[in-house]
Amino acid sequence: MLTDTHCHLYADAFDEDRSEVMQRAVAAGVGRIFLPNVDLETWNKFPDLVAQSSAELGLYPMLGIHPCSVDEDWSDLWDRMKAALSIGLEADSIAVPKPMTFVGIGEIGIDLYWRQDNFALQQEAFLAQVHHAIHLDLPVCIHSRDSLGLILDCTKDVNFRGVYHCYGGNLAQARSIMERGQYMGIGGTVTFKSNQALREVLKRIGPENIVMETDAPYLAPLPYRGKRNEPAMVGKVAQCLGEIWGMSAQGAGDRCSQNAADLWRIPL
Numbered sequence: 001m002l003t004d005t006h007c008h009l010y011a012d013a014f015d016e017d018r019s020e021v022m023q024r025a026v027a028a029g030v031g032r033i034f035l036p037n038v039d040l041e042t043w044n045k046f047p048d049l050v051a052q053s054s055a056e057l058g059l060y061p062m063l064g065i066h067p068c069s070v071d072e073d074w075s076d077l078w079d080r081m082k083a084a085l086s087i088g089l090e091a092d093s094i095a096v097p098k099p100m101t102f103v104g105i106g107e108i109g110i111d112l113y114w115r116q117d118n119f120a121l122q123q124e125a126f127l128a129q130v131h132h133a134i135h136l137d138l139p140v141c142i143h144s145r146d147s148l149g150l151i152l153d154c155t156k157d158v159n160f161r162g163v164y165h166c167y168g169g170n171l172a173q174a175r176s177i178m179e180r181g182q183y184m185g186i187g188g189t190v191t192f193k194s195n196q197a198l199r200e201v202l203k204r205i206g207p208e209n210i211v212m213e214t215d216a217p218y219l220a221p222l223p224y225r226g227k228r229n230e231p232a233m234v235g236k237v238a239q240c241l242g243e244i245w246g247m248s249a250q251g252a253g254d255r256c257s258q259n260a261a262d263l264w265r266i267p268l
Contacts (some may be wrong), residue, residue, distance in 0.1 A: 106141025
């Protein structure tokens with residue numbers, strides 16, 4: 001079974017054919033998709049989407065505030081999210097019709113590529129969400145664009161379960177993440193011809209702390225680069241990882257799916 005640990009399946013890009021996208025995922029061997037949250041708007045899309053979860057394709061929502069969505073009143077939204085994480089979504093609080101269980105906190109982190117104006121707020125929000133994840137014993141999904149070193153430094157004394165989404169760091173950073181018992185999310189960018197450095201890192205560290213993702217609808221792998229990504233394309237990531245590690249695509253996919261099951265503590 002293949003696991004896509006990071007997919008924005010609620011995105012507008014899938015509005016015209018979401019059911020077909022999910023059918024293609026199942027046909028490609030994908031059995032689980034983890035759904036990171038971005039803001040209040042995406043949170044409100046979860047109930048109808050997650051209701052389509054099935055025995056063939058499990059949809060697992062996470063809840064958090066993306067760093068690019070952090071503003072001056074972020075703590076008000078976060079208070080509402082904390083309540084939902086503890087007791088399920090309440091219809092009278094955010095117009096969501098039914099309760100839901102969240103399996104992690106994310107997509108959270110620090111982004112210094114798209115936004116630097118709210119850096120202090122980003123850091124404050126990130127650490128608050130990490131500490132609440134520790135309190136609830138939930139894993140976190142970390143966005144670390146242009147901020148990986150900073151995040152590793154500010155959490156060096158914080159013990160939490162988590163995955164670094166769209167990992168693109170160096171070997172030393174990868175080993176630091178492994179020493180902390182955390183994981184790296186690898187998606188379509190690993191197939192890009194210009195990304196030999198990441199492939200070399202993955203060859204050195206092996207599959208122990210790697211999970212696969214698509215970040216769909218973004219970052220489609222070769223030969224689909226530049227097109228809309230979707231969960232079925234995670235098989236191309238498995239194929240590339242298998243080539244890196246000297247194993248079959250199925251072997252790489254199975255190992256990464258087991259890693260995801262270990263991280264989220266959801267048995268295969």
